[in-house]
Amino acid sequence: MDEPRHSTVTQTVIKWIFICGMLMVIGGAIFYAFRTVSPKTEMIYLNKTMLRAEIANDEESQRKGLSGRLGIDENYAMLFVFDHNDRHKMWMKDMKFSVDMIWINDKKRVVYVKHNVKPDAEPHEKYAPPVPAKYVLEVKAGVAKRASATVGSPVKFDLEEDK
Structure with a gap:
């Protein structure tokens, strides 16, 4: 049994x-x-404002950017990482919300800020800084002002390619 x-x-x-x-x-x-x-993200400090930034460091992620999304949180961003300093042009193709665009040089200082860039229709307007930059940080419209981002402001982040 x-x-x-x-x-x-x-x-x-x-x-x-x-x-x-x-x-x-x-x-x-x-x-x-x-x-x-x-997506890979990094913590970014814009003056004393902390942001979690999605990294766009290849052609596909840079082309897509934040397009197609309904919006982002005030503490979220996208950091476009380019190979070299240049007057990198940005546009609002397929965007559904306004952003602030912040160009940053290789010394991690703000070189130009474009506030409240609204979605547009074709032909899409392209935005570029007056001086070369290596990075472009896109944040929800109003965040650059809240963070007091101006030319010369320090931006702190630590990317793997910087090491």
């Missing part, structure tokens, strides 16, 4: 081990998928 009961307990334990193993595999796959899909 003990043998069938022992067999049932063993089968139940094996089933639970199998179920737990499958859940771990599925959980790992989901974690990996989200990790590869979620």
